[in-house]
Amino acid sequence: MGMPGFETQPLLKTRFQNYWLNGSYDEMFEAEGVPRPQYRGLYEMLLSLPVEEMRRRKQAADISFLHQGITFTVYGREEGTERIFPHDLLPRIITSAEWETIERGLTQRITALNLFLRDIYHEGRSLKAGVVPSDIVYSCRHFRRQMREFTVPKNIYITVVGSDLVRLPDGSFAVLEDNLRVPSGVSYMLTSRAVMKRVFPELFRMAGVRAIDHYSETLLATLRALAPEDRPEPNIVLLTPGVFNSAYFEHAFLARQMGIELVEGRDLAVHDNIVYMRTTAGLRRVDVIYRRVDDDFIDPLAFRPDSALGVPGLFNAYRSGNVTLANALGTGVADDKALYAYVPAIIRYFLGEEPILNSVHTFVCSDPAQRQHVLSRLDQYVVKAVGESGGYGMLIGPYSTAEEREDFRARILADPRNYIAQPTLALSRAPCFVDGSVEPRHVDLRPYILYGDEVRIVPGGLTRVALKKGSLVVNSSQGGGSKDTWVLH
Amino acid sequence: MLSRVADNLYWMSRYLERAEHTARIAGVHLNLMLEYEPASQDRRWWRVLAALGNLDPVEGDVFAAAQSFALDQIVAAIAAGRENARQVREQISSEMWEQLNRLYHESRRMGTPEFWASQPHDLLLSVTESAHLFQGVTDSTMIHGEGWQFIQMGRFMERVHATARLIDLHFEEFFRPENEAMNASEHMEWIGLLRSCTAFEAYCKVYTADLRPERVAEFLLLNPEFPHSVRFAVDQLRKSLGAVHESAARKPDRLDKLAGRLTAALSYTPLEEIMSNLHEFSLNIRRLCGNIHAGIYQVYIMYPIEAALES
Numbered sequence: 001m002g003m004p005g006f007e008t009q010p011l012l013k014t015r016f017q018n019y020w021l022n023g024s025y026d027e028m029f030e031a032e033g034v035p036r037p038q039y040r041g042l043y044e045m046l047l048s049l050p051v052e053e054m055r056r057r058k059q060a061a062d063i064s065f066l067h068q069g070i071t072f073t074v075y076g077r078e079e080g081t082e083r084i085f086p087h088d089l090l091p092r093i094i095t096s097a098e099w100e101t102i103e104r105g106l107t108q109r110i111t112a113l114n115l116f117l118r119d120i121y122h123e124g125r126s127l128k129a130g131v132v133p134s135d136i137v138y139s140c141r142h143f144r145r146q147m148r149e150f151t152v153p154k155n156i157y158i159t160v161v162g163s164d165l166v167r168l169p170d171g172s173f174a175v176l177e178d179n180l181r182v183p184s185g186v187s188y189m190l191t192s193r194a195v196m197k198r199v200f201p202e203l204f205r206m207a208g209v210r211a212i213d214h215y216s217e218t219l220l221a222t223l224r225a226l227a228p229e230d231r232p233e234p235n236i237v238l239l240t241p242g243v244f245n246s247a248y249f250e251h252a253f254l255a256r257q258m259g260i261e262l263v264e265g266r267d268l269a270v271h272d273n274i275v276y277m278r279t280t281a282g283l284r285r286v287d288v289i290y291r292r293v294d295d296d297f298i299d300p301l302a303f304r305p306d307s308a309l310g311v312p313g314l315f316n317a318y319r320s321g322n323v324t325l326a327n328a329l330g331t332g333v334a335d336d337k338a339l340y341a342y343v344p345a346i347i348r349y350f351l352g353e354e355p356i357l358n359s360v361h362t363f364v365c366s367d368p369a370q371r372q373h374v375l376s377r378l379d380q381y382v383v384k385a386v387g388e389s390g391g392y393g394m395l396i397g398p399y400s401t402a403e404e405r406e407d408f409r410a411r412i413l414a415d416p417r418n419y420i421a422q423p424t425l426a427l428s429r430a431p432c433f434v435d436g437s438v439e440p441r442h443v444d445l446r447p448y449i450l451y452g453d454e455v456r457i458v459p460g461g462l463t464r465v466a467l468k469k470g471s472l473v474v475n476s477s478q479g480g481g482s483k484d485t486w487v488l489h
Numbered sequence: 490m491l492s493r494v495a496d497n498l499y500w501m502s503r504y505l506e507r508a509e510h511t512a513r514i515a516g517v518h519l520n521l522m523l524e525y526e527p528a529s530q531d532r533r534w535w536r537v538l539a540a541l542g543n544l545d546p547v548e549g550d551v552f553a554a555a556q557s558f559a560l561d562q563i564v565a566a567i568a569a570g571r572e573n574a575r576q577v578r579e580q581i582s583s584e585m586w587e588q589l590n591r592l593y594h595e596s597r598r599m600g601t602p603e604f605w606a607s608q609p610h611d612l613l614l615s616v617t618e619s620a621h622l623f624q625g626v627t628d629s630t631m632i633h634g635e636g637w638q639f640i641q642m643g644r645f646m647e648r649v650h651a652t653a654r655l656i657d658l659h660f661e662e663f664f665r666p667e668n669e670a671m672n673a674s675e676h677m678e679w680i681g682l683l684r685s686c687t688a689f690e691a692y693c694k695v696y697t698a699d700l701r702p703e704r705v706a707e708f709l710l711l712n713p714e715f716p717h718s719v720r721f722a723v724d725q726l727r728k729s730l731g732a733v734h735e736s737a738a739r740k741p742d743r744l745d746k747l748a749g750r751l752t753a754a755l756s757y758t759p760l761e762e763i764m765s766n767l768h769e770f771s772l773n774i775r776r777l778c779g780n781i782h783a784g785i786y787q788v789y790i791m792y793p794i795e796a797a798l799e800s
Contacts (some may be wrong), residue, residue, distance in 0.1 A: 243576050252579045262579070267493050269794050278492040280635060280789040281737040283797045 015046055018439045019431065025167050026440065027092060027430035038093045038488055041206045042431075046090075051436050057199045058089045058433060064195045085188055086481030089433040091196060092443060092463040093207070099459055099487045102165065102173055105357030106447060107455045108347060109175065110161055113334045114451065115350040117157040120333065121147045131349045132342045136366070139417055140339070141387065142181070142332025144295060146302055150319050152328045153226045154452075159326035160219070160290075161449040162186070162462075165357070167428035174358035175343075176425075176444065180335040181327065182292050185462045186448045187250035188482050190215060190257075193460070196484040208489040210459040215448065216257035219290075222452030226324045227287050234287035237261045237277065239268070241293050241309045251292050265293070270313030273320040288324045289314075295329045337386040337420045338364050365412050365419040374421040375412065378405045381421040383412070396472070398424050427472055430483065432465060442466045444474050445485065459487035490737075492790045494580055495639045497573040499785075502643030504570035505589075508563050508596075509620035510651045511541055515559040516613040517684045521677060536662060540655045556609075557602065563616060564600040567593055582630040585623065592619040635736045638729040642785065645722040645729070649778050652686060652719050656709055657771035664702050664767070671700070679705060686717040706767065707760055719774060720755045726781070727752060737789065744784040751777045 021032060028039045035043040046054075065084050094102075119126050120137055127134040137143060162183030164176040193212055197204060220236065227234035240251035242264050255262035267277050268286065276283040291298060297307040302315035317323045333339065341362035344355045363370040363381070374381055378397055385393035395408045412419045429440035447461035463483040464474035474480040518537050522530055534555035538547065541562060547554045571593040578586055592615070599605075599612040624644075631637050659682045663675060671679070679700045683689040686709055695712070696704050712718040727748045734741060754773060763770045 243578075256579060261491060263491065264493065267491050271794050271798060276794065278790075278792075279737075280490050280492055280495050280733065281739065282792075283794065 015051075016438055018434075018437050020440075022429075023169055024426040024442070025169050025171050025428035027167070027428055027443070028440075038095050038207075041203060042090065042093065045203055046431075046438060054089070054433060055436065061087060061089060061195050061199050064198065065191070068191060086467055086479075087192060087195075088441075088465050088467070088481055088483045089199070090431050090438070091200075091203075091484045091486045092430050092445075093486045093488065094445075096210075096488055098173075101356065102447065103457050103459075105173070105175075105355070106163055106449055106457060108351065108353060108356050109163070109178070109343065110158060110449050110451055110455055112347040112350045113178065113180065113343065114155070114157050116346045117328075117331060117334050118152075118155050119350075121330065122149065126346065126349055129349065131345050132339065136336070136338050136342075136364075136417075137333055140333045140336045142295065142330065142336060144330030146315065146319075147328070147330040153228065153321075153324045156226060156326075156451055157328040157331050158334070159222060159226065159328075159451055161451065162446045163449065165445045165447070166360075166425055167445075168358065169426055169428075172358055173445075174360055174425075176360060177337065177340060178335045178343075179446075180331040182294060183446075183448070184247040184250055184292075185446060185482075186215065187253040189448070189460060189462045189485070191253070192482060192484045207486060209486045210489055212458045212460040215458045216254060218450055218456055218458065219254070220258045220260070222450045222456065223288050223290055223324075223326055225452035226326060228321055228324060231287045235277075235285060236288040236290065237263045237286055239263055239265070239289050239291040239293055241265075241297070245292075247292065254290075260290075265309045265311045268311040268314070270311060270317050273313070273317045273322050275311070275314060275317050275323045286323060288326065290326050295332065298325075298329070337362075337384055338366065338417065341420065360422045360425060363421040365416040365421065371412065371416055375409060378409060380424070382424050383408050383419055383421045385411075385418055386420060387418060396424065425472075427466075427474075430463070430465070432467070432483075434467075439469070441469070442472050442474065443483065460485045490635045494577050494636065496790050497577045498580070498636050498639040499643040501570050501573035501577075501589075502640040503647040504566040504573065505620055505623060506644045506647040507651070508566035508570065509617055510647070511559055511562045511566065512613040512616040512620075513687065514540060514655070514685050515556075515563075516610060516617075517681050519609060521681045524677065525674070532662070536658050540651075540658050542654070556605065560600060560602065560605050560612075563612070564596050567596045567616070580636055582626070584626045584630045588619065588623045588626050592616070592623065595619070635733055638732045638736075641729040642726055642733075645726040646778060646782060648717065648722040649719055649726065650775055652709065652717065652722070653771045653774045653778075655682070655685060656706065656719075657768055660702070660706065660767045666764070676700060683709075688715060688717055691715050703760065703764055706764060710763065710770075711755060711760070723748075723751050723755055723774075730781075730785075733789070739788060741784065741788040744781065744788055747777060747781050747784055751781065 019029075021029060028035055028043065030036050062084070065087060116126060116132075120143075124134070126132055127137060158180045160183060162179045162185060164179070165173045166176050168174055189212065223236050224234055227236075236258075237260055238251055238255040238258075240248060240262055242248070245251070252262055261277065263277055269276050269278060269283070275286040275289070277286050293309055296304045297309045299310045299312060299315040300307045301312045303310070314323070314325075315329070318325050318329075340359070341364050344359055347353060347355045363374045365371045365374060374383070378395070379400065381397045383395040383397070387393075395404060397405070400408075408419075427442040427444060430443045431438045432441045434441075443463050443465050445461050445463050447457055450456045463485045465481045465483055466472055466474045466479070467481045468479050471479065514537060518533060522533060525533075531551045534551040535547070538551070538555050538558055541559060543558055571589050574581060574586060574589050595615050596612065599608070599615065605612065627637070627640060631640075659678075663678055679702065680689055682705065683692050688709060692705065692708050695708060708715065708718065710719045713720050713724065715721055730744060730748055734745070751774065754770075754777070758770065
């Protein structure tokens with residue numbers, strides 16, 4: 001294959017001198033020095049742009065993030081708790097064929113999980129049929145018995161979803177976990193796109209990137225579709241825990257983008273099962289709440305009585321059908337890491353289809369045989385606590401010490417329901433601009449799925465990068481960053 | 490507009506006005522005391538403490554108590570102002586936030602007892618300048634809508650209170666109805682009062698440098714054109730109240746009447762009558778202001794749900 005990039009061998013050597021391929025799938029190269037077709041434009045640009053110019057653009061991007069105040073909060077430090085979200089300059093590119101599979105696969109998965117949620121809070125057919133062991137559902141701390149026999153608007157439980165996908169060495173995508181409660185990160189997807197358009201206009205024109213700007217509009221339309229039936233002009237609000245929450249920037253950003261009010265629990269009041277917000281012009285009825293407050297804290301009368309973030313009486317207003325909450329309460333059952341193992345069976349049971357996206361093989365430690373298997377091979381598996389997120393509470397077997405393994409063995413034996421194990425995954429790697437050269441780093445992908453009348457996914461997502469060399473942990477709390485994600489036409 | 494947002498904007502502004510006022514009074518009296526013998530200072534600092542709103546009895550060194558009270562009040566008011574702004578960051582302009590944030594960090598750096606003991610004027614100057622800057626930035630970068638009106642209300646409500654109290658305490662100490670000539674040190678005290686309200690130069694433009702207590706009272710209480718006079722602040726307060734009534738489409742009769750009474754007291758009370766009982770006059774102004782504050786909260790911010798549902 002005669003590719004123009006090949007004539008510039010010496011430059012290639014310097015720009016990519018730290019770029020080597022290993023067993024992981026490489027997003028950019030199909031072989032040493034041979035870029036995949038979708039990356040050819042970027043590859044050539046990387047070879048032609050002087051390193052100073054790259055640095056200048058990186059700086060322009062950083063300043064743009066700083067000025068827009070795109071920050072997240074790190075807990076546990078008193079001063080300067082707001083940090084800029086680390087960002088890599090080079091886009092992650094996905095072909096339209098790849099995206100088509102992801103889109104179909106996620107639509108299938110979310111549809112099935114939604115049916116499953118409806119089922120466990122009503123007849124429980126799938127539990128009786130033994131598709132999922134009922135003790136996994138009922139022992140989950142996100143199961144809300146208060147939701148039983150309550151029909152949520154349009155039967156939609158999971159309105160906003162962020163599912164984490166990884167790419168396996170054979171190039172296929174697998175779902176690593178679903179976030180069905182209050183997924184965050186979409187503001188980074190949107191702002192990082194806006195910044196990239198300013199920094200790489202020429203590349204955008206050449207590549208043919210599908211737009212994602214309509215996310216906020218789509219979210220608003222989705223929320224509107226779920227409004228109580230007798231409210232044709234619904235008042236929609238975004239409920240935030242407040243300025244100290246790590247995702248407060250995102251809450252303020254989305255509220256502004258959608259043109260809806262950003263409220264805290266203390267702004268709302270319930271009277272006769274109707275929710276109002278307190279304005280200077282009097283009380284105004286609220287019809288749909290996009291809530292970014294966890295189940296536990298949303299109503300001190302129904303859930304945790306010590307919550308100061310919630311609204312007393314909100315749950316009863318919800319059950320009376322006078323207000324819609326998105327997402328519904330009790331959806332955390334379906335993203336429990338132990339339940340994850342049963343999602344393929346859930347898809348088969350409810351839709352009668354084979355899963356389109358792979359799952360990662362998962363051992364559930366509450367099952368004696370599987371537990372035995374895991375305990376005898378702790379050095380080969382990644383062990384995760386089902387209730388943790390953000391990369392906390394994890395044992396990465398191959399990189400662990402004997403002490404850590406003993407510690408986890410004791411923890412698993414003490415509370416088997418709380419642990420699962422998965423084989424160590426070689427996440428795919430994508431090129432990143434690091435210290436003047438291009439180096440590969442592990443990435444995952446979190447697309448955002450909206451479910452109102454129908455499932456809608458904006459073509460793109462948040463690509464998270466483990467910026468530390470060799471690291472597999474992409475969480476922002478653990479040194480991860482983000483990349484713009486381009487889905488091509 | 491959400492009631493909580495209105496509440497945050499109102500207090501952000503009140504706290505900044507309080508920080509500025511405290512800094513100015515502390516600065517003026519630190520200057521004045523230099524020309525007096527140390528023994529006579531206790532009364533002065535008693536008065537400063539009272540003017541700043543301290544009602545607790547003080548034991549021991551009054552000067553030290555007043556210093557630490559003023560310092561604490563400045564630092565705490567700035568922090569509280571910023572905290573209020575932080576809660577509504579997306580409602581104010583980024584220029585406002587940056588200015589306020591800068592002031593906050595300065596006040597944390599210079600607002601320590603050690604720094605204060607050696608260089609109090611650095612902090613005082615920085616606070617008064619930054620407060621003026623913040624006001625300018627606010628007026629020129631924020632929409633003059635409902636939110637801005639609540640900022641105005643906070644500022645002028647605080648100003649009326651603080652100025653009326655300051656004048657009251659000063660007259661109680663230094664005013665003698667018989668037309669005796671003032672001595673040099675009394676003269677300095679009257680200049681100090683004017684300076685505490687940034688009013689010395691403005692007074693001279695209106696009345697020349699001939700200081701007479703009645704004129705000082707007239708200027709600080711009744712002048713409709715000077716921004717730190719009680720009359721001016723009340724007019725602004727009333728204007729903002731009217732604008733909010735309109736934008737919130739409310740007809741709060743009680744608030745209107747209270748504001749009207751306040752204006753009437755300042756417009757139609759003859760100066761001689763004010764001078765015959767200035768303490769009572771000042772108290773009445775402050776009482777009416779307190780009622781207006783409570784009225785704003787009843788109508789716009791903390792109203793009971795049941796009442797709001799009936800109307």
